[in-house]
Amino acid sequence: MTDPRDYKLAETIITHSTRLEKGERILINLIGFNGIGLVRALVTLAREIGAHPYLDIVDPETQRILLETGDAGFWKDQAESDGVPLMKQMDAFVGIRASENIYESSKVPEKANRAFQQHYLQPVHFDERVKNTKWCVLRYPSPAFAMNARMPTSAFTDFYYNACLLDYARLRDAMLPLEERLRKASEVRLKGEGTDIRLHVDGQDWVNCHGTRNIPDGELFSSPLRDSVNGRIRYAPSVYLGKPFDFVELTVKDGVVTDFDASDREALQSILDTDEGSRRFGEFSFGTNPVIGQPMYDILFDEKIYGSNHLTLGQDYDEAPNGNKSQVHWDLVCIGADVYLDGELIRKGRHFVPDDLQILNPDNFFKGR
Known part of the structure; x- marks a missing residue:
């Protein structure tokens, strides 16, 4: 079930953050399955304006395995065969970080992390996505997230939407x-x-x-x-x-x-x-x-x-x-x-x-x- 506030959040992302237009391509990247309601809201609103959403849904535990076992050659191949070519076709990008465990990759060796950063993160995200798309990145609430904030889950969820759905025009001024x-x-x-x-x-x-x-x-x-x-x-x-x-x-x-x-x-x-x-x-x-x-x-x-x-x-x-x-x-x-x-x-x-x-x-x- 999708929280009604996800539609308000999706509207902010589509109309304010990415300023998505008819005919444009948007890549929606979800890490973890907790934020699927927001993905549904984004896809619904993107299609309503005639934009073309593409989905990339990542399981954090599987991603950890790739991080632990990947080396420079692996990540260069991932970037060159899939990551960069796909990102080059996108007009907009939304990254939703919805993992239940923010420490999932805490034991990944430093050498492996550096291989990922240098040969995938840098060319795909820093060089292509950041410089050439209308992008927006956000988290999604969960009990684990609430635990880190030392708040009850329901109270944290309310806090999350209050922080995210701020009057940004007023804040800008x-x-x-x-x-x-x-x-x-x-x-x-x-x-x-x-x-x-x-x-x-x-x-x-x-x-x-x-x-x-x-x-x-x-x-x-x-x-x-x-x-x-x-x-x-x-x-x-x-x-x-x-x-x-x-x-x-x-x-x-x-x-x-x-x-x-x-x-x-x-x-x-x-x-x-x-x-x-x-x-x-x-x-x-x-x-x-x-x-x-x-x-x-x-x-x-x-x-x-x-x-x-x-x-x-x-x-x-x-x-x-x-x-x-x-x-x-x-x-x-x-x-x-x-x-x-x-x-x-x-x-x-x-x-x-x-x-x-x-x-x-x-x-x-x-x-x-």
Whole structure:
């Protein structure tokens, strides 16, 4: 049975996120079977407007077997014979992550993960899908997802739809004053528990994200000047390639991680050693979704937490580049640090201070709706 809210979510994806048009092809990729109701809603709405949906439904346990046994030759063949040719024919892409167990691939060896990233993920998704389709990626609620969020399943499901079905036009407008300030700024400083870090953003572009690439959404991102990051930063819990981290701490000098600590030091060491760019940063962002308040080991939600920032290890984005290239792109989130722009305090903890930015504080965002 399809939740009625799936049709509202599908409508947002079709009309707002991908702006799907008659005659266009859309690839709907479902990982896990839990989100089949949303797939049905997407297919129904796509056909109603005369678009052509293609389905790719993946069993997470089978995918784990492929990840564990795949090598460079296997993934190159998969990319060249199926992945890239199919993606080249698509106008739009929707990725629904509906696995019941986010740790399904946590034991995949690092060498195998790198083969998948380099020879399949990079050419199929980063080079083709991201650059040449109208794409949107999202999660889907489940009891396991609710458990990570430490919420009852029914309460989490309501929270999920509230976060995903936000008024994105209102959020876009609410972020505009912050965007204007950031475009004029030179130095950003984050200062909080375990964190005192500075970075420069002179002349960098800023991207206002309001439901066109991720759902839920609510972030304003750019990238730091590559050699400008200095200090230390402590991040909230995170998961990367199925491996959980209760915390991550980094010490940075002239844009390069020089020291680190984590709940899983060995795994962090391996990620940092992936390539030259994995010890540098490719993105800096403000999280602004007023519904999302706490981390839940899921980056598509956690990077949107209001009163947060993420300073991302690895690959930059073409929309706001800084020249850092890497197979890694890990959105690590710092929650509740004070934020200074060129010495002016603009956010105290999780609440914006200047009058023109207070609309981003949750109580004010929802006031008068």
